[in-house]
Each structure stands twice: as structure tokens, then as C-alpha cells.
Amino acid sequence: MDDVAIDREQAVRPRRGRPPVSDRQRQRQRLDISRHAVRLFAEHGVAATSGEQIARAAGVSERTLWRYFRSKESCVEPLLANAIDAFRAVLRAWPAELELTEHLRAAYTPVLDSASDADLEAVLAVVRMTRDEPALRAAYLMLRERSEDTFAEVLAERSGAAPDSVEIRVQAAAMSAVLKVATDHLAHVTAAGITSETLRRHREDVAAAVELVIRGLSDNT
Template identity: 40%
Template sequence: MAARSLTERRKNETRLDIARTAASLFVADGLRATRAEDVARAAGVAPRTFYRYFATKEEAVAPLFAAGAQQWAEAVRRAPEGLSVPEALRHAVTDALAAEDAAAVASLDWVRSLLRMARESAALRAVWADACHASEETLLALLMERVSAAEPTPELRLAAGVASAAVRVAVESWAAGDAPAGGGGGLAALAVRCLGALDDFPWP
């Protein structure tokens, strides 16, 4: 079990290394000019290793999108039990998207650059859409746990969908502008604002 866990960690680290390398090359050289082989070479892996993890060069940045979604999911899970669902969601985005250190700011800067590129790339938009869908499914499972639901009712699916959409709109709106990652005008504040627009929603 321990050996398998170590192997999985190494695989995840390799995936993230490739993702960061791909994002760096996309920003420096342009998405169209960058080949999967260029990413593999810069990441120090063989092309066959690259294709073992990713089917296309665009998919190589999926771990960067997934990392942010995972942070939000973990923050929802950590939210105090006494909070209502909307309170827990606002607490979670404040926690996960606060960008309080250099690593968090750098990660959000990658996301901003990639989402701007996605305007001109259907393949990159598809990667972002897949990440958003996966995040919504994770949130649905967390909401089920939070309200002790045995089944994913339509109401819970709707709650996960609108909450995920609010955060997605916040991320995309922030990425389209020039506001800093943190602070009062940062991403966390914008996400709280978008969730606040749902105050009249019938949360479970």
C-alpha cells in the first residue's frame, strides 16, 4: 500500500511538472507554436512518457486547473459544520482563493494566462470545461455529505451546478481583467460576490 501511494505521488508530481512546463512554454512561445514534443523535452521526459499522461498538448495543463478545484473542494470539506451551505461555500472560496503566498499567486497567474489563451483555442476551452465539470461533480458529493443525503437529488445537483457556475464566472471574469490575485479586489472577493448573487437561491 505504501509503495503504491509513493508511486501515485510520483506520478502526480510528474503530471504537475509537465503541466507547469507546458503552461510556461505556451506563455513564452505561444500555444500554436508549442508542440507536445517541446513540452516533453523541456520537462525532461521522453515523448512517450508525455503521451502516457496526456493525449494532447492542451490536456497537459489540466492539472493546473484541477489543482485549484481540489483546493476549493478541500476547503468546502473543512468548512465548520455549523455553517449553512451558502455560508460554507463562501467560507471555502475565501479560504481557497485568498492567494496569500507567492505559490498561490503564481498558480493563479498561470490560470489567468491559460484562460486568456482559451479564447482562441477550442481545445484549451474543452480542457477548462472538463475541469469545471469534474469540480461540479466533486462539489455535489461534498454537498451530499454535508446534508447527509443518500442520493444526489435534482435539488442537490442544481445547488452544485449554480455554485460551480458562480465560481467559474468569478475565475473567468478575474482572468479577463488585470486585478491582483489577492486583496479586496482579488479573486476570492469576486467569488464571494458571485456567490452572494445567489442569496435567494433555495439552498438545501
């Protein structure tokens, strides 16, 4: 009765050897390394931080570091991805009866749900670094683009259009672009410190701009 639940993949069927590390734990490990990497990047710069240093700081061998990350710069991904996921989660929770602006104003806060303020500070530090570190900027832009898929799913569900239609893709990309500009701005104005006022203003900016973009694009044809 317990190994009958063969739904997909290899199901629960009793396996033989050592079980693979759970995705949960793997992501924890990646996030931990990410925090160390970002700190080192901020302290000494990306070029002056070696993979060996990151590995030592995180308490793993260099070999395993390269198993967890394909490049030095991609070490910042887990932290940034968490921040972006926070917005994706808010978007998914968008109730049908509400205008998007209202929902964002009520639910969107750039402080990560389960993470500490230190992570938010680190994320903004990375965004600030992307100004002078092209490799970091590239990694950041790649992450932002990946999030467009989720945006497209939600927007498609709302409008009834296909998630991979050009119209939906355009809306998702435009929304992502708005978030990028707003986040860059937030990173810039918080260089001297984060205040609740700047965060409030950021939420307001995002809510207003996203609404305008989506309204403009969905009034189509």
C-alpha cells in the first residue's frame, strides 16, 4: 500500500543505494555559499575573489563549489533568485477580484518573507555592484529574464491567452523591465541605508508602473 503510489518518475519505489540530496537541502547549500560569495565580492571585488576563497569561506572544497555553480559570477544567483521569487509569489497570489495595482500596494514588499534583512541588504549590494561589474550584471539580467516565464503564466491565466503568445510575452517582458528599473533605482537610493520610507515609495512606483504597462498592453486590438 505504500509503494503503489507510482505517479511519475520513479515514485516511492524502494531504492537501493544512498538517496540523492533533497532539492531542499541542495538549495540551502547553494544559498549559504551565495551569501559568502556576495560578501567576498563586496569586500574585495569580483576579480580579486577567487573560487578557492569562496569555497574555503563556505567550508566546502573547490571541486564541490564548481559542482554547485557553473561559474564564479553565478554564485550570486541564489540570493537574487530569492528576491525575484518573492515578487513572483506575490503575483501568483493576485486575487481575481482585485486590480493589480491594489494587490501590489497591499501585498508587495521587497523584504523577503522567510529571509532576514541581511539578505535584502546583500541583494541590493549586488545590484549596486552590477554597475561596475559586467559579469554580475549579465547574471542579473539572465535571472530577470527567467522570471518572465512565471509572469507570462500568471498573465496568460488572467487574460485567457496562451503563455507563449507574443502578446503575453511582451507583457511579461515589459513587466520585468519595469521591475528592473525600479530595483536599480531602489538600490541606488538605498546606498546610504534602507529606510521604510524608501521601501514604501518603491512599492508605490512598482505598483503604478506595472499597472500602466499592463493596462496599455492588454487594451490591445
